Amino acid sequence: MKLMWFHLMPYTELPDDFNKKHPSVWVDIHSSLFDPHRAHHMYNDFMDELEYAAEVGFDAVCVNEHHSNGYGLMPSPNLIASSLARRTTDTALCVMGNSLALYNPPTRVAEEFAMIDCISGGRLIAGFPVGSPMDTCYAYGQNPSSLRERYYEAHDLVKKAWTEKEPFAFSGRYNQQRYVNIWPRPIQNDPHPPIWIPGGGSIETWRWCAEMDYVYCYLSYYGYKAGLTTMQGFWNEMAKLGKDRNPYRAGFLQFVGVAESRQQALDLYSEPAEYFYGRCLHVDPRFALPPGYTTEATQRAGIEGMMTKAANLANPSTKAALKATNMKDIVDGGYVLIGSPDEVVEQIRHVGTSLNVGHLMLLLQYGNMSKDVTKYNTRLFAEKVMPKVKDLFGDWEDKWWPKPMAKGQRAAVPAFRPQLAAAE
Amino acid sequence: MPNSLNGPKTSTVEINGFPCRVWTKGSGPKLGFLAGLGGLPRWLPFLDRLAETRTVIAPSLPGYPGATGHTELDTHLDWVLAVRQLIDKSGLAGADLLGASVGGAFAAEMAAIFPAHVRKLCLIAPFGLFDDKEPAADPWAQRRDNVPGLMCADGAKWTALVAPPDGANSVEWPIEMTRASEAAARAFWPLGNTRLEKRLGLIAAPTLILWGERDAVLPPSYAKKFANGINGSTRVQTVADAGHLAYLDQPDAVARAVLAHFA
Numbered sequence: 240m241k242l243m244w245f246h247l248m249p250y251t252e253l254p255d256d257f258n259k260k261h262p263s264v265w266v267d268i269h270s271s272l273f274d275p276h277r278a279h280h281m282y283n284d285f286m287d288e289l290e291y292a293a294e295v296g297f298d299a300v301c302v303n304e305h306h307s308n309g310y311g312l313m314p315s316p317n318l319i320a321s322s323l324a325r326r327t328t329d330t331a332l333c334v335m336g337n338s339l340a341l342y343n344p345p346t347r348v349a350e351e352f353a354m355i356d357c358i359s360g361g362r363l364i365a366g367f368p369v370g371s372p373m374d375t376c377y378a379y380g381q382n383p384s385s386l387r388e389r390y391y392e393a394h395d396l397v398k399k400a401w402t403e404k405e406p407f408a409f410s411g412r413y414n415q416q417r418y419v420n421i422w423p424r425p426i427q428n429d430p431h432p433p434i435w436i437p438g439g440g441s442i443e444t445w446r447w448c449a450e451m452d453y454v455y456c457y458l459s460y461y462g463y464k465a466g467l468t469t470m471q472g473f474w475n476e477m478a479k480l481g482k483d484r485n486p487y488r489a490g491f492l493q494f495v496g497v498a499e500s501r502q503q504a505l506d507l508y509s510e511p512a513e514y515f516y517g518r519c520l521h522v523d524p525r526f527a528l529p530p531g532y533t534t535e536a537t538q539r540a541g542i543e544g545m546m547t548k549a550a551n552l553a554n555p556s557t558k559a560a561l562k563a564t565n566m567k568d569i570v571d572g573g574y575v576l577i578g579s580p581d582e583v584v585e586q587i588r589h590v591g592t593s594l595n596v597g598h599l600m601l602l603l604q605y606g607n608m609s610k611d612v613t614k615y616n617t618r619l620f621a622e623k624v625m626p627k628v629k630d631l632f633g634d635w636e637d638k639w640w641p642k643p644m645a646k647g648q649r650a651a652v653p654a655f656r657p658q659l660a661a662a663e
Numbered sequence: 664m665p666n667s668l669n670g671p672k673t674s675t676v677e678i679n680g681f682p683c684r685v686w687t688k689g690s691g692p693k694l695g696f697l698a699g700l701g702g703l704p705r706w707l708p709f710l711d712r713l714a715e716t717r718t719v720i721a722p723s724l725p726g727y728p729g730a731t732g733h734t735e736l737d738t739h740l741d742w743v744l745a746v747r748q749l750i751d752k753s754g755l756a757g758a759d760l761l762g763a764s765v766g767g768a769f770a771a772e773m774a775a776i777f778p779a780h781v782r783k784l785c786l787i788a789p790f791g792l793f794d795d796k797e798p799a800a801d802p803w804a805q806r807r808d809n810v811p812g813l814m815c816a817d818g819a820k821w822t823a824l825v826a827p828p829d830g831a832n833s834v835e836w837p838i839e840m841t842r843a844s845e846a847a848a849r850a851f852w853p854l855g856n857t858r859l860e861k862r863l864g865l866i867a868a869p870t871l872i873l874w875g876e877r878d879a880v881l882p883p884s885y886a887k888k889f890a891n892g893i894n895g896s897t898r899v900q901t902v903a904d905a906g907h908l909a910y911l912d913q914p915d916a917v918a919r920a921v922l923a924h925f926a
Contacts, residue, residue, distance in 0.1 A: 376852075376853075377804060380853045382852040382853075383803075383852065384734070384845050384846075384849035385737065385849065523806075524807075525804045525805050525806045525809075529804070529848065530841055530842075530844035530845035530847075530848050531845035531848055535838055535842070538837075538838050538841065539834060539838060542833075542834045542837065542838070
């Protein structure tokens, strides 16, 4: 099993009365809440944490893209990934990802990802989300009725830009370019960097991932219990399509808080978890469902009840209705796994096997968790949980993992001093 | 309802290979109606008033109830040409044209770009302009319970427009309502601004501009911007106790004003 360390980069100082005074953490969150001098420290703490996770042995560090968002301070995850490319050596860099339809022209993504792949010596995982309604339709003004078509076309263009050897003209429905010829080119060129698709529970996305042989990632904030039905749906669809049950076809996001004991975990992680599920997910439902964002096929499936409760969690308005904001419900609901190392081992093995997920993306920082607590959580997980879960799925080959340059051929990065981070 | 004794005659025309429903009722000179947000999920008392003295022809825009094909339309030119075909195939070329809200923006385009196609023009709170000093509301970012009050001065009028009728397919009806909203969004996302102000000066048809005085989507002050932009003789009339879809709030008053203008 691959253990990947994911950072959302939440603004950690939303006020206590945030939910009362502000309608939404996303889209129209007020600028007066953002203190750039505090954000300077947050960004540097967050990047320290990502570097620390790489240092203690996580298989990958993961970053993602959000816009006008109080719990996601990475409008450009590529900026963070390029810094991580210099400050990590062997860890995969999972950019989860770039919302393709937001880039004009989309070849920008092909270029920037190729840069990260070159700088890192071939360690990039290229995530291509459609993007949430809040990010794409509201913050970035994209038309919800054509967003998916734009996304698929941009995907075709980026992939062709990576793989086509000659300059070519692209005459698409939404993009027209006379000279597509990206420089630089990705190191991973057989045929291109691994492509992972974060998505909700739509059958169309599952089928597309199977057809393209991409990793499907279900990035819910609601944990393994709510995710079970979606992942079962995914595997049922794979079986129908004649695909094997290789767990590395899938990724899944899970919050974790590990400590010496369950009580200590509750003491340490209740506040940041309640901050996240309370303030960070306080999204005005008016931004949840722009017309056309959800395909008619998915609407039909939802209305007909063919998709069960958990699959409907892909629908943000349903999510909002279900969410718990106190630690007892958060833990009971499986949103956050907590406990002693051995208790967490048992739960992680259960998550991996019950969902059949080989790529587990872990949120070990959430809400207003401090750097010290984050590093404690990260270190304890790396030392006492990771060794007891890594063997899972050892019989399967991960065909979707980066294939970097041989270690001896890669550049030495002179200023990288991991001992400073470790000593703090 | 369309199939009831007093309902309109239903026919279908094809636009870009997709069906668009056309409702026709009444007698007398033809009067075309392009509906506003939500389209025409059902026949309206307002249209009955018009049909007392006119042949009312109401074609559904692509994606509106009774029509599909909006997903083929990528640019504003695509939309304008689809509406032009809809006008032609509904037999409305040269007739009086009434358009409301999103339908109003297209009615204005018809009169501007194809002047021979429109005898007299009436616009009810048309889309097409945006003034950042007086921004229009975002009809596609609303909590569900806010929508009726945004669309009409009396929210119950909107609720009645979109409520599933007896015997409606419980799966397809809500999808059809969402599709109408998507179609409008496809044409007017994100601000409702189609740069119509560049073409208003081409409108030579005598024009009546009606605006609900309590329009919560488009500020009633926009009426003046339209009037100032249009070249032909233009009159602005405010409709009391009416919101954005004034023809739902005040069917009699709006019908009287429309019929007087088209007389």
